[in-house]
Amino acid sequence: MRVFATAMLGAMAATFLVARHFGAQGGAHGAWGYVLAFAEAAMVGGLADWFAVTALFRRPLGLPIPHTAIIPENKDRIADTMAAFLRENFLTPQVVARRLAGMNLAAAAGAWLSDPRDDNGGRVRAGAAELFAQVLESLDPERLGNQVRAGLVKQLGKLEVAPLLGQLVSAAIADKRHLPVIDSLVRWTGLTLEDNEDIVRDMINRRAGAVLRWTGLDERLANSVIDGLYKMLAEVMVDPEHPLRAKIEEGLAKLADDLGTDSDLRGKVEAMKADLLANPAVSNWWQGVWERLRTGLIERARKPGSGFGGQLTEALGELGATLRDDPALQDQINRYARRSLVGIATRYGDHIVRLVSETVKRWDARTVTDRIEGAVGRDLQFIRINGTLVGGLVGVAIHTFDTLL
Structure with missing residues (x-):
């Protein structure tokens, strides 16, 4: 999109030269005069928007022009602003409670867990069994065994x-x-x-x-x-x-x-x-x-024909059916979920937004520029294209008004 916008600006410059050449022979009020006005104003609009778009991310032509490279120069302030926006508009207890008030999380979870489709059940079974096996493998068997024994002895x-x-x-x-x-x-x-x-x-x-x-x-x-x-x-x-x-x-x-x-x-x-x-x-x-016991559970969880995955899927399906069909249980779980999420927003909202702010601040200026430009750069290039076309149309309008006078 950047190449296309730049090519359009170059095309307007070439049109301007051609129209200026032939317009001098046919007079300023002929057809070439309108083409010249369009090209001239289009170049002005395209250059102005190119400067505006470029100034957001870097210094145009590398020149130390004031109020350019706005995002790299103000990334810390932008990080704080993003964090404050997130905190005030998304992580307040009122917003979280209002957003969750109309959601039936328990019924949605129950419908998904009780879905009889094989692909869904297979993903749940494989994921849960593998997670269970990885957790058991990550534990130090001797240390955990000693801890469990010490707990039992106590x-x-x-x-x-x-x-x-x-x-x-x-x-x-x-x-x-x-x-x-x-x-x-x-x-x-x-x-x-x-x-x-x-x-x-x-x-x-x-x-x-x-x-x-x-x-x-x-x-x-x-x-x-x-x-x-x-x-x-x-x-x-x-x-x-x-x-x-x-x-x-x-x-x-x-x-x-x-x-x-x-x-x-x-x-x-x-x-x-x-x-x-x-x-x-x-x-x-x-x-x-x-x-x-630990070795047997790991082997059974990872063995396709052991039946462990099927038992796990069956248990999850029964849980899902209960959640899907029991309004009283849904109401209890939804209330608990709302209280928990509102509590998380209340207690940890500041920590979450601070994480966002500190993460952005740790990025270097080039990283911030590349990520923001990669997210919105296509639309910014449309601004340049629109600026070129709108500028040309405004030039034609001014030229028409001047001709009529």
């Missing part, structure tokens, strides 16, 4: 475990959830006895008298004891009302009560908890668990 240290365990046992007994535990305990006892029959027999033989061993009654006694134990365990297993079961339940109930009321038992449980938390093996175990 919270568990504040928590008194004994009363909580007592409540859990009481609740399990009340809901009959302890019965499978008793069955498993009886079954485990029977299997343990079966695997260690030789040890039991040896214990009975060693404690039997010499007469019993001499008569062989020790072996019969051992068989009787073992058979009796098997019979008792079988009865406990099949009889829900067996006295031994009642004893076990009574012991569990007493344990639950003691965990909540017995200070000595509570102290022992707390000491065991402290020893367990301070054990380095627990720390190493947690570090391994965290690293496997």
Whole structure:
């Protein structure tokens, strides 16, 4: 556009020379007189607008003419003016609140998230999964693992475990959830006895008298004891009302009560908890668990067929549908968004405009000139073109008026 405007000015200069040459032969009031007036006034208008446009960004012909190179010479003031304009017209709480009053941000977000189109869902899925993986990769695994462990240790240290365990046992007994535990305990006892029959027999033989061993009654006694134990365990297993079961339940109930009321038992449980938390093996175990969890999540997030992206997309779609169809939820979220954005404008508006001002001030004069000229330069060249044409038309009008007089 600059070349075109300059070429038009050159064309007017050539027209002026041609019209002046032929106008001198045919007289000033002939057709050539109008052409000459048009070209002469067009050159004046084009040169004037060229000077005006150029003076905004640089010194015309490099001459130190006052009030030229306006933008480079006043870039700091322009930066402050831009910042003040932005602050007063866009980042005031009143303007932000008024602009957001008619916007349903929650419904718009819900409609977008619930859009079933594959391309939309694919972008959301891929972007969210990759962001999740990058966040996990950027974290120092050892440092984060230690921080999480320290946080868990601190919270568990504040928590008194004994009363909580007592409540859990009481609740399990009340809901009959302890019965499978008793069955498993009886079954485990029977299997343990079966695997260690030789040890039991040896214990009975060693404690039997010499007469019993001499008569062989020790072996019969051992068989009787073992058979009796098997019979008792079988009865406990099949009889829900067996006295031994009642004893076990009574012991569990007493344990639950003691965990909540017995200070000595509570102290022992707390000491065991402290020893367990301070054990380095627990720390190493947690570090391994965290690293496997982190690595697995990263791999799953980036693996196309893992289903992670699909689950994420499904969850986002359900969230979007809820936002889209629930006016009460929309109203709550929109109110929260308005309050948040108005609060941001109130608290950080000055920081935002200061960022704009300081950024422009840090630019050198050439950068400021190039960026502003690149943004509006095309329209400024139209000013030169229009100035050339309008100047020519004004010249013709003046020449016509002079001829008529």
